[in-house]
Amino acid sequence: MTAFSNHQIVLTAIGEDRSGIVSELTQLVSDCHCNIIDSRIAILGNELTFIMLLSGDMSAISRIEHTLPTKGMELGLLTMMKRTSSHNQSEFCAGYTLEYTGIDTPGTLSKVTRFFADNNINICSLKSDTYEEETELKMRCELEFNIPVDVDIDQFKISFENLSHVLNVDYIFRRIR
Structure with missing residues (x-):
């Protein structure tokens, strides 16, 4: 076990998107002798959201x-932190992405995520947005997930096919691992 793997913390920072914020935060992490294990950035509206999983010794x-908190206030950021531990991977037989598109209809994402929950499949990553195409507002979504060993992937795909007809979305599954 390395010195970096002793303890972990999730850090989230949200604030107006402007040049230099990511650099300031990553420098703070470095100055505190933490290591960035995983991170994500998203621009939502005019707001930057930066999430990092950090590791380091207790100090x-x-x-x-x-x-x-002080650095966040200096930069005009809302910050949150939560200590955590290493993620225990469940046994899975394969990893997939699901991409779907359709006319933007309220509740579609909720129904898709409920379908995954009802099938005991955890979503690892999710990205969704809307766009205009030929004067219609469309939605698109990409989910990444792992299929547990006790889930029949063929039955899962058939069930999703039925849901896609109800929701009127086009989709594609891709195996990624």
Whole structure:
């Protein structure tokens, strides 16, 4: 076990998107002797959302917990932190992406995520947005997920085919692992 893997913390920062924020935050992480294990950035409206999973020894994690609030205020960011532990991977037989598109209809994403929950499949990653095409507002979504060993992937795909007809969406499954 390395010194970086002792403790972990999830850090989230949200604020107006402007040049230099990511650099300031990653420098703070480095100055506190933490390591960035995983991270995501999204621009939603005019807001930047930056999520990081950090690791470090107890001293490093404590240092980031004490310095981030002040740095966040200096940068005009709303920040949150939560200590965590390493993710335990469940046994799965394959990983997939699901991409679907259709006319933007309220409740579609909710119904798709409910379908996954009802099938005991955890979503690893989700990205959705809307766009205009030929004067219609369309939606698109990409989900990444792992199929547990006890789930019949063929039956899952057939069931999703039925749901796609109800929701009037086009979709494609891709195996990624």
